[in-house]
Amino acid sequence: MEIIEKQSGAAFKLKKGQLLKVIDPKGEQVSDMVLFNADDKREKISSGKTIDFEESILITKANYLWSNRSNKMMEILEDTNGRNDFLLAPCSPETFKIMYSNEEYHPSCFENLYTNLEKFGIEPDEIPTAFNIFMNVQFDEFGKISVDPPLSKAGDYVTFEAKMDLIVGLTACSAEDSNGGSFKPIHYEILD
Amino acid sequence: MEIIEKQSGAAFKLKKGQLLKVIDPKGEQVSDMVLFNADDKREKISSGKTIDFEESILITKANYLWSNRSNKMMEILEDTNGRNDFLLAPCSPETFKIMYSNEEYHPSCFENLYTNLEKFGIEPDEIPTAFNIFMNVQFDEFGKISVDPPLSKAGDYVTFEAKMDLIVGLTACSAEDSNGGSFKPIHYEILD
Numbered sequence: 001m002e003i004i005e006k007q008s009g010a011a012f013k014l015k016k017g018q019l020l021k022v023i024d025p026k027g028e029q030v031s032d033m034v035l036f037n038a039d040d041k042r043e044k045i046s047s048g049k050t051i052d053f054e055e056s057i058l059i060t061k062a063n064y065l066w067s068n069r070s071n072k073m074m075e076i077l078e079d080t081n082g083r084n085d086f087l088l089a090p091c092s093p094e095t096f097k098i099m100y101s102n103e104e105y106h107p108s109c110f111e112n113l114y115t116n117l118e119k120f121g122i123e124p125d126e127i128p129t130a131f132n133i134f135m136n137v138q139f140d141e142f143g144k145i146s147v148d149p150p151l152s153k154a155g156d157y158v159t160f161e162a163k164m165d166l167i168v169g170l171t172a173c174s175a176e177d178s179n180g181g182s183f184k185p186i187h188y189e190i191l192d
Numbered sequence: 193m194e195i196i197e198k199q200s201g202a203a204f205k206l207k208k209g210q211l212l213k214v215i216d217p218k219g220e221q222v223s224d225m226v227l228f229n230a231d232d233k234r235e236k237i238s239s240g241k242t243i244d245f246e247e248s249i250l251i252t253k254a255n256y257l258w259s260n261r262s263n264k265m266m267e268i269l270e271d272t273n274g275r276n277d278f279l280l281a282p283c284s285p286e287t288f289k290i291m292y293s294n295e296e297y298h299p300s301c302f303e304n305l306y307t308n309l310e311k312f313g314i315e316p317d318e319i320p321t322a323f324n325i326f327m328n329v330q331f332d333e334f335g336k337i338s339v340d341p342p343l344s345k346a347g348d349y350v351t352f353e354a355k356m357d358l359i360v361g362l363t364a365c366s367a368e369d370s371n372g373g374s375f376k377p378i379h380y381e382i383l384d
Contacts, residue, residue: 053291
């Protein structure tokens, strides 16, 4: 079991066929995940392709995560919570400046993704919209969105199967709004 | 007035402060638009940043289109139709293969974007989720989406103001579902 400490991140390789289990150990925490083809990092996770092919804004068990080249990157095998977000970009320094008028330094998923992915030669500008595990973004019929505390309880998890060799970036979210004002770790496990 | 013929595209530069008026001359047609910073094409339009900062899935008059670097790329000054989509990636050859079981060659917005943007050194893998002008993607409370015929009438238009020097890619959509089974041109005008 690997631990991503609060307001930090990790990046690692996942082989085709391996499973990734992402766990919310304390409940009400979010984990942003980005994916790249390990053999050609220009191929990466795409919210636009996934929402199109899965015909849903809400992605959960039995859905696939698709790439910008229209290939399956992961399949979701289990999702004990059932609510994830694929609308919003990872929180970044500008998120806190623009949305929260916070001018001070603030850790962010964006920084925690690109600093961890740097070892694979991935640059900040290459970070796409993440699949935000456990994130609870509500929307109404007019499209108005609100970021609410996650519905996940301690021990909830999502299990993904890699459909190609992948580079994975994963965080324990740094944004107050995403986790009800508390900062918590995320656990993950790679299963063969 | 420039004409984008049915199932084709265009790419051009737009200076900061210039206006781009995109017109649906016959009604019920979609135009996919992508944006790049003219001075550094690694900065580009981001659905994830836009939906986050504008706090809405539906983007229309008075909203901004934001970049992956959290900068404003365009402001929407007018929108006589009022319905656009920012969820779905441009239709691609795989869209027709996977969604419509069409194995034959089919023109697509993706191809029409990258072939026109090639002259600016932009490669297919760099095409992000487009802002889909006039596209009518409906969604329910469970997140289920459907691509319905556009609500736009002949002559409807959207006017954008460039907030930085831009490279713009623009199409007249090639997908049957996006325009009610008819293929039509798109008109546009650049105003100083």
